[in-house]
Amino acid sequence: MTGKTLAEKLLSDKSGTDARAGDYVEAEIDVAMAHDITGPLAFQTFDEVTGEDADLFAPDRTIFTIDHHAPADGVQAANNHNAVREFAAKHGAHQFDVGDGICHAVLVEEGFVKPGDLVIGADSHSTTYGGIGAFGTGVGSTDLGTALATGELWFRVPETMRFEVEGELADGVYAKDLILRFIGDVGFDGCTYMAAEYGGSTIESLPIHERLVLSNMAIEMGGKAGFVEPDLRTIDYLERQTGEVVPFDDDLHSDEDATYDSVHTYRAEDLAPQVSKPSNPENAVDVTEVEGTEIDQLFVGTCTNGRYEDIKLVADILDGEELAPNVRMVVVPASKSVYQYMLQTGVFQTLTDAGAVIQSAGCGPCAGYHQGVLGDDDICLATANRNFPGREGSMQSQVYLASPATVGASALYGEITDPRGVQTERYDDTVFAEVLS
Ligand SMILES: CC(C)[C@H](C(=O)O)[C@@H](O)C(=O)O
Numbered sequence: 380m381t382g383k384t385l386a387e388k389l390l391s392d393k394s395g396t397d398a399r400a401g402d403y404v405e406a407e408i409d410v411a412m413a414h415d416i417t418g419p420l421a422f423q424t425f426d427e428v429t430g431e432d433a434d435l436f437a438p439d440r441t442i443f444t445i446d447h448h449a450p451a452d453g454v455q456a457a458n459n460h461n462a463v464r465e466f467a468a469k470h471g472a473h474q475f476d477v478g479d480g481i482c483h484a485v486l487v488e489e490g491f492v493k494p495g496d497l498v499i500g501a502d503s504h505s506t507t508y509g510g511i512g513a514f515g516t517g518v519g520s521t522d523l524g525t526a527l528a529t530g531e532l533w534f535r536v537p538e539t540m541r542f543e544v545e546g547e548l549a550d551g552v553y554a555k556d557l558i559l560r561f562i563g564d565v566g567f568d569g570c571t572y573m574a575a576e577y578g579g580s581t582i583e584s585l586p587i588h589e590r591l592v593l594s595n596m597a598i599e600m601g602g603k604a605g606f607v608e609p610d611l612r613t614i615d616y617l618e619r620q621t622g623e624v625v626p627f628d629d630d631l632h633s634d635e636d637a638t639y640d641s642v643h644t645y646r647a648e649d650l651a652p653q654v655s656k657p658s659n660p661e662n663a664v665d666v667t668e669v670e671g672t673e674i675d676q677l678f679v680g681t682c683t684n685g686r687y688e689d690i691k692l693v694a695d696i697l698d699g700e701e702l703a704p705n706v707r708m709v710v711v712p713a714s715k716s717v718y719q720y721m722l723q724t725g726v727f728q729t730l731t732d733a734g735a736v737i738q739s740a741g742c743g744p745c746a747g748y749h750q751g752v753l754g755d756d757d758i759c760l761a762t763a764n765r766n767f768p769g770r771e772g773s774m775q776s777q778v779y780l781a782s783p784a785t786v787g788a789s790a791l792y793g794e795i796t797d798p799r800g801v802q803t804e805r806y807d808d809t810v811f812a813e814v815l816s
Pocket residue numbers: 416417447501502503504517746
């Protein structure tokens with residue numbers, strides 16, 4: 380038998396079988412998550428399947444967040460929030476409230492996810508957890524509701540598509556540019572039901588906050604999961620975030636003779652900053668192709684690029700400058716810690732001086748619910764992950780996706796701008812961890 384991919388190893392471990400791509404396995408869940416939109420239906424399923432007085436499979440490893448419509452933007456949202464609060468309290472689960480932040484940011488920051496874990500979330504961007512070497516995947520509310528009772532779920536073991544990048548990224552080029560390029564190359568459904576695996580010297584050199592961008596957007600090419608093999612950098616990051624030492628398991632990588640669906644190789648030096656044009660993330664082009672496109676709104680945030688390092692990068696570019704007169708900027712920190720650190724370090728002041736509006740932590744206008752929704756003819760440049768028609772508001776509005784550096788540079792000129800012309804930094808993992816310690 381040939382060796383195994385990381386996806387096969389993890390699902391073998393969680394199912395107690397010799398799992399290979401294509402097999403169906405019943406696997407044990409380590410961590411389960413739902414939020415204010417998907418939680419209420421999951422609770423209903425849980426109650427129906429179990430009878431209302433049953434226990435959660437593991438209350439200490441079950442997390443509910445209030446992040447999508449937070450603070451409540453209507454009565455229905457407010458009622459959903461109360462349903463989350465009541466269910467979490469009744470069952471003793473962890474619950475994060477309005478302003479605490481986006482589920483995917485909270486689970487990583489708070490150390491709920493460890494390398495090698497199997498994490499299910501009732502949210503499609505649950506692939507994010509692969510950035511620290513967990514098998515993270517999105518499930519529907521009914522699957523989640525059932526798994527909350529049993530602690531198990533059926534999986535088809537995915538094939539793996541590997542993205543191998545060697546060399547050094549140019550200044551102004553980030554993990555966001557890499558993932559937009561990958562999605563552009565394989566297409567929106569190119570990795571459907573497969574695990575994406577990102578490797579090579581470029582990926583190994585990336586700080587964790589950038590690795591999380593790669594895993595987060597695996598779903599934008601259909602990925603069931605998106606991995607970066609965990610290493611000592613991962614262990615250091617978790618220790619800095621939580622103070623807890625997680626032992627390093629040196630078997631959490633794909634074997635050299637593992638079977639891949641395909642391997643896509645890149646040279647980091649060849650990559651330019653990328654922009655995905657409306658209205659599909661797969662419409663990725665070099666920034667030079669869309670340079671000069673006028674924009675109305677800039678949106679900095681989301682589970683993809685709403686971390687402290689992302690927002691600080693934008694603030695560094697705007698430092699002492701004002702937004703171009705034709706644009707407005709909406710900034711939504713991914714978590715409360717990010718928000719507080721922005722206050723402590725002056726990033727908040729820099730951005731508001733420049734003319735940006737800063738919202739409480741959460742999803743913001745990412746899915747078009749509130750806090751900066753777009754009108755008919757609005758054109759937005761966002762650090763987000765999706766740009767389907769109507770994603771951030773009107774069906775006639777248009778969203779371009781890019782890195783925080785490209786959004787920051789574009790804010791200065793009011794049109795899509797190549798960040799390689801402005802001073803940009805690459806932050807390592809220590810920048811944000813300090814605030815949490
Ligand atoms: C609301 C939720 C189910 C949805 C998802 O799963 O992706 C949202 O987070 C999104 O990004 O569109």
